[in-house]
Amino acid sequence: MKSRLILAALLAVTFAATSTTSVAQTEVRQSWKRGIENQRKADLGDGTFLNPVLAGDHPDPSVLKDGDDYYMTLSSFDAYPGLPIWHSRDLVNWQPVGHGISRNVGSIWAPDLVKYQGRYYIYFPARRGEGTERSNFVVWADDINGPWSEPINLGLSRYIDPGHAVGEDGKRYLFLSGGDYVQLADDGLSVVGEPRHVYDGWHYPESWDVEAYAQEGPKITRHGDWFYMTTAVGGTAGPPTGHMVITARSRSIHGPWQNAPNNPITRTRSASEPWWSRGHATLVEGTDGRWWMMYHGYENGFWTLGRQALLDPVEWTDDGWFVAKGGDLGKPLKKPSGSTVEHGMPLSDDFSGGKLGPQWAFYSPAPDEYDRLQFGDGVLTLQGKGSAPRDSSPLQVIAGDTGYQFEVQMDIEPGAQGGALLFYSDRLYVGVGSNGEDFIMHRYGEERPTTLAPSSKGGRLWIRVRNDRHIVTFHTSRDGKTWSKYPVQMEVSGYHHNVAGKFLALKPSIYAAGNGKVQFRQFRYRALD
Incomplete structure (x- = not known):
């Protein structure tokens, strides 16, 4: 209880950086193109684009050029299915392909997606708890659409962020955090020898x-x-000016490695810039011969959205180094060439597909989590678990807009509790729940009242959640037509990593707790202008 009170006190602190919106930000916001459900869209339709290319929580992007196609995967942390895979033809417009993993092996950080001799591999670290149990894994597939193998444990418990390479000797290697590397077996599914520092x-x-x-x-x-x-x-x-991109080069995969004279290649130099903490880049060649860096950054004032995927043009210099040309990424840039795919995906769901849609993921699921799901006649039925959002493994979607609202209909069985949330982690969330008759408020990751007795009747309920640039309001309805404003509103600009850790994002979520089931219908999302 004491730790939750301390967390609540931290959330009450007003950060000047997150409480104001600059004129420059307003101008950028007004220039967005809108796509599915009014979601922000990078492609401006005139041969230019405006970052982010993939809005919302899409950190540590790893991009693979595969002929005229690009594929990308990202850190998925505690969300499963994990290792989301996206496809593009121009590095700006992206469509979901699927996921590389469904079995929970821990919080997945910084993966690397590669193709070697016709087979696709994703190398990634994962950790459980507070990081006391961690390792590096690989999954593989002969088709980017899957099926993907079960995760194979490579060991390497001291390291994160593996990066695959093929040396001048034709051997395969994994480069690791801290400047170490290790040889891989020829099939890429185990290591050979011990890591060495390089x-x-x-x-x-x-x-x-x-x-x-x-x-x-x-x-x-x-x-x-x-x-x-x-x-x-x-x-x-941490500080907006912390994260950065550096590079070094070598004639041999074994070194020695020489640092670039223009390091850092990219860095946020001031908290007044539109993108904070820019770093963790993958170099990729465009189909027109131009080169790019894909990396992540926090949007000025919106740590809550997580780290978003950014695209920065680079140019090679006569002496064989490269420089970033996108400035602070606050203005439209010339698009890479290439055909386009329809960008993004709907977050709304009428639950008519007969399975969990690609927009959904469980938070920290148990091995049998998917057994909680049933589908039929436009209904998602979710068996209750735990007693509150923190131990119920909510279903989440990734929001990429600074303002949005979503609503859902729920039929709550006797003994169950269901609700709609903005969920950051099991320690930090906000929302409204109900047993079908009475309400419970979720604030700061706490429940008010602390318990809600199971109802012997259950009931039907609609909940609407509106997050308008950190100001959160709730509305409820018994018939889906007449809505009542919930008497408590929230300000959630502090619901992010620098307060609560874990590198996550604040996500629209639904949950079912208790001993009964909750039937969900017509989950509807729309971004605000």
Whole structure:
């Protein structure tokens, strides 16, 4: 209880950086194109695009160029199915393909998606609890659409952020956090020997405000006669000026590695910029021969949305290095060439598909979590679990808009409790729940009242959640027509990693707790203008 009170006190602190919106931000907001459900869309339709290319919580992007196609996977942390895979033809417009993993092996960080001799591999670290149990894994598939193998444990418990490479000797390697690397077996499914240290990194001036040194996320690119190791340092969150992109090169995969004279390649230099904590880049060549970096960053004032996928043009210099050309990414940039796919996916769901839609993921599911689900006649029936959102493994979607609302209809069986939430983690969430008759308020990851007795009747209920740039209001209805405003409103700009840790995002969610079942119908999402 004491820790939750401390967390609530932290949330009450007003951060100047998150409480104001600059004129520049307003101008950017007004220039967005709108796509499915009024969601923000990067492609402006005039040959230019405006970052982010994938809005919302899409951190640590790893991009694979596969002929004229691009595929990307990202960190999925505690969400399962995990390792989401996206497809693009122009690096700006993206469509979901599927997921690389369904079985919970822990919180998944910084993956690397590669193709080797016709087979696809995703290398990734995962950790359980507070990181006391962790390892690195690989999944593979002969088709990007799957099926994907079961995760194979590679060991390497001291490391995160594996990056795959093929050396000049034809052997396969994994580069790891801290500047170490290890050889892989020829099939890529086990390691050979022990990791060795090969790179000490590039060190920024002590006067810079960063989170920590945190040398991680090595991505290896072969260009010309050189191998380039592009790495993140400065910490992922913390001060907006912390995270950055650096690079080094070597003639041999085994080093020595020479730091670029223009490091850092990219860094947020001021909290007034539109994107904070920019880093963790993958280099990728466009189909027109232009080069790009895909990395992540926090939107100014919106840590709550998580780290969003950003695209930055780069140019190669005459001496064989590369420079970033996108500035602070606050203005439209010339699009890469290539055909387009329809961007994004609907978050709304009428539950008529007979299975869990691609927009949904459980938070920290148990091995038998999917057994809780039943579908039929436009209804998602979810068996209750636990007593509150924190232990009920809510179903979540990723919101990429600074303002949005969603609503859902629920039929709550006797003994069950159902609700609609903005869920960050099992320690931090806000929402409204009901046993079918009475309400319970979820604030700061606590329940008010602390318990809600099971109802012997249950009931039908509609809940609407509106998050208008951190101001959250709730409405409820008994018939889906006449709505009543819930008497408590919330301000949620502090629901993010720098307060609660875990590198997550605040996500629209639904949950079912208790001993009964909750039937969900017509989940509807729409971004606000």
